[in-house]
Amino acid sequence: MFRLKLRDELGIIKRNGLYRFLRKKDRNILDFSSNDYLCLSKHPEVIEAVKEGLKYGLGSTGSRLTSGNINHEILEERLADFKETERALVYPTGYSTNVGVISSLCKKGDLILSDRLNHASIIDGCRLSRADVEVYEHCNIESLVDILEKKGRRYNNIFIVTDGVFSMDGDIAPLRDIKKVAEEYNGVVIVDDAHGTGVLGGGRGTLKHFNIKPSDNIIQIGTLSKAFGGLGGFVCGIEEVVEYLINTSRSFIYSTALPPPVVSGVLRSLELIEEGYLTKMLQENIRSTNRIFKRYNLIKEDNLTPIYPIILGKRTMEISEYLIKNGIFAPGIRYPSVPKGLERIRVSINVEHREEDFERLCNLLNKFGQTNNSIST
Template structure:
């Protein structure tokens, strides 16, 4: 945060753009601190909450996770292709921002509207998220995975999100193929998506997984972690 604050001091028109949940490590942006800096220097925070929507804040995303209320200097964007299981995206902000994008955003103006089937699916997904039982089950699975993955030395700290990076370096693709042969799809992430030496298996869990799934994955990956 010190680096961010030192940089914004040098500018007048400030936009601070961040993920809510970072896709490679599953860590959460410190949005309260970022919002404080934006408030102090009259800046705007743009949060890409693709991996936070439907997961954190009882499904409402990273802003809700930090109990940050909507304000005129926060823009929240997200996707309908992850937790929602569909296609498309959304932008949340004050009315002036939304109207500006509707009338000036080329990617919106020159795109065909989503098919009614996808819109209907997104609305149903939103309904299920708001009911809460799926997000509660996901958090329960995250707690179970934390406990089991710790036992197999796959993680050092508990995660609050369903993304688990297992750093394997040069053996990443070998391990990914080994897991696939054993019925587990866990894609390998290589350079340049991540820095050299930090190649990894990116494990993503969901509400359909069971504790025995985490045990089996932990056992297989544990063979390579020592």
């Protein structure tokens, strides 16, 4: 019976055009899907650092509170300096960081205000907390203030949670305004800077981009799996936040720690990011992409981040398959990752892309549109 039930539900998913499957990526294909913005996952110096880290063994063999605390504190000290905060704490994944931080700090009797387009890991962290959750309109300060005016005064603590750079749209949260609102209502800002770290602010992230100095009421979350090219997540903030999470955050306490070789590799990634040249290269590629995409009418305004959503609607998956057959890997993004009607190809650029790569993508999209009359809904 259980098998039949699952088959029926899978059939519904397929009929709704939402069926997903795993696909192996051809190494020779031109990749516009990766979050490896600085191409550090395969940087020779990072690979060598990983090899050096094997002296500790393949795995950490336990949680951080048992046998798994090996070279992790070295990375945490470096991340705290990098983010200009008192302390940092490393988690096994970015997902577990958001879930663990939010569900630990936010409690029954508290209020969380969450941007409508926040990442799924933020949403799940909010659900696991016992706090009340209100969703404000995307990057809309008036919507945020309106909720606070109506409901904010009755809660013990207020948390405003937002992505720094939004993963599906590439736009940037208005952190200056959010910080002002948090100060006015005595709230705490939690920023998931997964797609901002290594990209904005000379690599230091969205706060640095806005010249916002870290303070007691700002908690920064990041990942080591995107611009760093590795695996893991981290949280940065005041001493008391980190100490509290070590003692209460279930996804930290009950997870096996990151493998030491990964920690060693990420440490070298951090050093390369701090040197600054990779971030400058990425920004140069963003400027090139802006120029070329504007010429092909794919964007109207310049991007500041390497994420370009090309909204294609119901034909997204067809166009994605067309690109793959022609040597470009740009998977379609559809519901529930994005709202219905806003299906898209999420073009993600990196430091190794060249102008001819952007031209090739644009020409293929143009060719598909000419052959099929239109690439829009």
